[in-house]
Amino acid sequence: MIDLRSDTVTRPDAAMRQAMMDAEVGDDVYGEDPTINALEARVAVLLGHEAGIFCPSGSMTNMLGVAALVAPGWELIAESQAHVLRAEAGGHAALAGVTSRTWVSPDGTFTAADALALMSRPRGYHQVGTAAISVENTHNFGGGRIVDIDELRTLRRETAAAGVAVHMDGARLLNACAATGISADEYGRQADTVSLCLSKGLGAPVGSVLVGSAEIIEKTRLLRKRYGGAMRQAGILAAAGLYALDNHVDGLSDDNAHARQLADALAATREGIVDPETVDTNIVFLDLSDLAVDAEQFAAQAAERNVRVSVMGENSVRLVTHRDVSPEQIDTAAEVLTSLV
Numbered sequence: 001m002i003d004l005r006s007d008t009v010t011r012p013d014a015a016m017r018q019a020m021m022d023a024e025v026g027d028d029v030y031g032e033d034p035t036i037n038a039l040e041a042r043v044a045v046l047l048g049h050e051a052g053i054f055c056p057s058g059s060m061t062n063m064l065g066v067a068a069l070v071a072p073g074w075e076l077i078a079e080s081q082a083h084v085l086r087a088e089a090g091g092h093a094a095l096a097g098v099t100s101r102t103w104v105s106p107d108g109t110f111t112a113a114d115a116l117a118l119m120s121r122p123r124g125y126h127q128v129g130t131a132a133i134s135v136e137n138t139h140n141f142g143g144g145r146i147v148d149i150d151e152l153r154t155l156r157r158e159t160a161a162a163g164v165a166v167h168m169d170g171a172r173l174l175n176a177c178a179a180t181g182i183s184a185d186e187y188g189r190q191a192d193t194v195s196l197c198l199s200k201g202l203g204a205p206v207g208s209v210l211v212g213s214a215e216i217i218e219k220t221r222l223l224r225k226r227y228g229g230a231m232r233q234a235g236i237l238a239a240a241g242l243y244a245l246d247n248h249v250d251g252l253s254d255d256n257a258h259a260r261q262l263a264d265a266l267a268a269t270r271e272g273i274v275d276p277e278t279v280d281t282n283i284v285f286l287d288l289s290d291l292a293v294d295a296e297q298f299a300a301q302a303a304e305r306n307v308r309v310s311v312m313g314e315n316s317v318r319l320v321t322h323r324d325v326s327p328e329q330i331d332t333a334a335e336v337l338t339s340l341v
């Protein structure tokens with residue numbers, strides 16, 4: 001089976017499992033797990049911040065980052081398809097009392113003006129004030145689009161002047177770095193808090209890290225405990241993250257190239273199904289509106305031929321490339337999918 005549903009399906013390989021076996025551990029609630037401490041420090045430096053906190057999921061790192069920046073009843077602004085608002089089970093509202101408004105980006109690209117136009121400073125007791133803006137880099141439901149660094153710089157400058165914070169959902173930030181050559185800390189410095197997933201393209205079984213100032217991260221340690229996310233000898237998991245940062249970052253450019261290969265093959269076969277120019281990283285959305293089958297039927301036909309894709313809408317499917325799909329399997333997937341369209 002060639003599984004293109006998500007890069008979360010990647011499994012730890014033998015060498016990563018060995019690194020996990022060999023990890024030195026301690027009780028992290030006492031701050032005594034050396035492997036977790038090393039991972040947190042490493043990701044903080046990688047993303048240009050003072051401190052980091054290791055969490056069981058990307059949703060939790062996003063919730064902690066946003067909760068540290070947005071007091072209950074205040075507002076987070078994000079794109080209408082942002083993971084923080086669409087795919088974290090409403091956690092920001094349910095657990096932290098965060099309200100939200102959205103801008104809409106049909107093609108998944110980001111312009112600072114869209115976000116800044118929504119910013120509101122409270123006048124009087126009735127009005128909701130904007131505390132933070134969240135940007136997703138790369139934008140998952142936006143088709144893996146990269147956030148333009150100059151737009152980010154503008155956002156950073158204008159929000160700082162207005163006293164509004166920036167959170168970056170950088171679940172796949174290193175895929176953006178692989179594509180643009182811009183360093184992770186250059187992107188990371190454009191936000192107050194940044195999350196990074198280890199369990200997607202990087203191939204670790206579990207884990208995400210949130211970074212920010214020492215003060216913000218200290219605040220999130222209390223919140224993580226409150227949310228039930230403080231772990232004990234989880235250095236065994238952090239070791240997988242460290243191994244991934246040492247060994248799996250280079251492979252992300254192959255994943256990006258594979259996504260483009262699939263998009264090119266499909267676009268050459270059927271007009272209008274995808275514009276390869278919009279495939280920035282490792283995610284490809286296909287528009288099936290002109291096909292005789294809907295997305296469910298298309299996914300079922302692909303699965304019969306051993307290719308799994310995600311249904312994202314009535315006429316929309318998503319392909320995500322990752323390290324557990326080899327170049328040969330990408331060729332096979334391209335054959336199967338082009339024959340279906």
Ligand SMILES: *Cc1c(COP(=O)(O)O)cnc(C)c1O
Nearest residue numbers: 057058059060083136140169171
């Ligand atoms: C996967 C993902 C997350 C985190 O998801 P978890 O399943 O909670 O780890 C956050 N943001 C984006 C954009 C994602 O794609």
